[in-house]
Amino acid sequence: xxxxxxxxxxxxxxxxxxxxxxxxxxxxxxxxxxxxxxxxxxxxxxxxxxxxxxxxxxxxxxxxxxxxxxxxxxxxxxxxxxxxxxxxxxxxxxxxxxxxxxxxxxxxxxxxxxxxxxxxxxxxxxxxxxxxxxxxxxxxxxxxxxxxxxxxxxxxxxxxxxxxxxxxxxxxxxxxxxxxxxxxxxxxxxxxxxxxxxxxxxxxxxxxxxxxxxxxxxxxxxxxxxxxxxxxxx
Amino acid sequence: xxxxxxxxxxxxxxxxxxxxxxxxxxxxxxxxxxxxxxxxxxxxxxxxxxxxxxxxxxxxxxxxxxxxxxxxxxxxxxxxxxxxxxxxxxxxxxxxxxxxxxxxxxxxxxxxxxxxxxxxxxxxxxxxxxxxxxxxxxxxxxxxxxxxxxxxxxxxxxxxxxxxxxxxxxxxxxxxxxxxxxxxxxxxxxxxxxxxxxxxxxxxxxxxxxxxxxxxxxxxxxxxxxxxxxxxxxxxxxx
Numbered sequence: 001x002x003x004x005x006x007x008x009x010x011x012x013x014x015x016x017x018x019x020x021x022x023x024x025x026x027x028x029x030x031x032x033x034x035x036x037x038x039x040x041x042x043x044x045x046x047x048x049x050x051x052x053x054x055x056x057x058x059x060x061x062x063x064x065x066x067x068x069x070x071x072x073x074x075x076x077x078x079x080x081x082x083x084x085x086x087x088x089x090x091x092x093x094x095x096x097x098x099x100x101x102x103x104x105x106x107x108x109x110x111x112x113x114x115x116x117x118x119x120x121x122x123x124x125x126x127x128x129x130x131x132x133x134x135x136x137x138x139x140x141x142x143x144x145x146x147x148x149x150x151x152x153x154x155x156x157x158x159x160x161x162x163x164x165x166x167x168x169x170x171x172x173x174x175x176x177x178x179x180x181x182x183x184x185x186x187x188x189x190x191x192x193x194x195x196x197x198x199x200x201x202x203x204x205x206x207x208x209x210x211x212x213x214x215x216x217x218x219x220x221x222x223x224x225x226x227x228x229x230x231x232x233x234x
Numbered sequence: 235x236x237x238x239x240x241x242x243x244x245x246x247x248x249x250x251x252x253x254x255x256x257x258x259x260x261x262x263x264x265x266x267x268x269x270x271x272x273x274x275x276x277x278x279x280x281x282x283x284x285x286x287x288x289x290x291x292x293x294x295x296x297x298x299x300x301x302x303x304x305x306x307x308x309x310x311x312x313x314x315x316x317x318x319x320x321x322x323x324x325x326x327x328x329x330x331x332x333x334x335x336x337x338x339x340x341x342x343x344x345x346x347x348x349x350x351x352x353x354x355x356x357x358x359x360x361x362x363x364x365x366x367x368x369x370x371x372x373x374x375x376x377x378x379x380x381x382x383x384x385x386x387x388x389x390x391x392x393x394x395x396x397x398x399x400x401x402x403x404x405x406x407x408x409x410x411x412x413x414x415x416x417x418x419x420x421x422x423x424x425x426x427x428x429x430x431x432x433x434x435x436x437x438x439x440x441x442x443x444x445x446x447x448x449x450x451x452x453x454x455x456x457x458x459x460x461x462x463x464x465x466x467x468x469x470x471x472x473x
Binding site: 007010011013014015017018021030032033034035038039042184185187188190191192195 | 259260262263264266267270293294296297300301304305308309312325327328330331334335338339341342343370374
């Protein structure tokens with residue numbers, strides 16, 4: 001079974017390589033009599049089967065991970081509720097700490113700890129969204145989608161992607177030369193896109209070439225000014 | 235590649251691009267692509283023994299061979315069936331995809347790294363890839379050349395008498411406002427219905443009986459393929 005699974009994975013990977021190639025050359029008008037939409041759907045189905053198969057194979061690990069996470073969250077929540085309840089009770093006058101008062105305080109503690117749990121979840125989510133790898137992937141896929149998938153040009157999307165580019169540069173400490181090099185490399189695609197009459201894609205690539213070059217030059221300028229300031233004797 | 239060789243080849247490529255396209259921008263584009271490829275190849279060559287590169291090479295090889303075999307087998311058959319013999323206007327897209335995926339299944343099981351170590355096999359595979367490239371080029375040029383020509387795939391009935399309506403099925407007959415002519419032998423038929431893929435026409439009074447050819451002359455004077463049609467003598471028809 002394990003051998004079959006490994007063969008299946010290799011088949012999936014090869015299918016992906018082929019799908020990628022056919023989709024790319026398809027953009028330049030080279031048809032191989034393969035319906036790419038159908039191919040994409042079939043590839044997605046194959047991937048789904050692989051995903052389910054992988055999940056079944058690792059069901060013990062997944063189950064224990066989910067169970068562990070659930071227990072951890074449960075314990076944390078209980079602990080928080082108890083601590084909050086104790087804190088509230090200690091600040092209340094003794095008259096209000098009877099059976100009924102304790103019950104009401106418990107409800108209040110549950111609400112407070114749920115709220116604090118939500119806040120920590122948002123914090124984790126924020127950390128996850130602004131994680132450097134996620135940011136980089138968002139930028140790369142965003143640019144690809146903007147160039148090859150979307151059939152319109154949206155200033156808002158470009159602005160959002162430029163923002164994520166700047167964040168990426170800040171997080172990865174990328175140099176201006178790097179941005180300029182990416183711009184130049186993208187520039188090489190433009191003539192070929194124009195030869196193959198892909199004006200819209202060429203236009204979008206040209207926008208990104210401009211963005212990369214502009215960002216790169218600004219970075220280099222900033223670096224130059226900083227160095228100038230450093231070298232000037234006080 | 236040696237640094238000086240790369241520079242020399244880049245300069246030559248730039249000049250060649252300039253000669254070919256007569257535009258600096260395009261020539262520069264070719265040169266930059268060449269430099270990019272050389273750098274990429276050098277990086278791949280540097281890490282050629284890493285498992286990632288080897289695994290990736292195996293996948294690319296399997297995909298390339300699957301596509302090669304597909305080009306050398308399916309595309310000629312498809313071309314023959316739809317463009318030369320005119321059996322069907324189009325083969326269902328599920329066929330081509332199923333065939334391609336079957337090839338992928340077969341070739342993804344092979345360890346290409348081991349096979350490519352045998353020099354003879356390596357040369358055979360490279361030759362096949364090159365051959366498939368040529369084959370695809372020929373296929374593409376021919377497909378583009380005859381893609382929009384009028385083609386008759388089927389007529390019904392294949393024989394008839396005076397005033398009989400013949401149904402002609404095919405592609406690229408041109409729209410109804412650019413109606414052409416239908417000939418059976420040297421005689422023109424009377425068009426009853428016309429659209430891009432279906433024509434219904436009535437047989438005229440025949441000048442002679444026997445086997446003739448039925449064809450369409452489009453509005454732009456392009457002639458379709460000719461299909462055999464038999465004009466029957468009503469006097470010889472049995473009751």
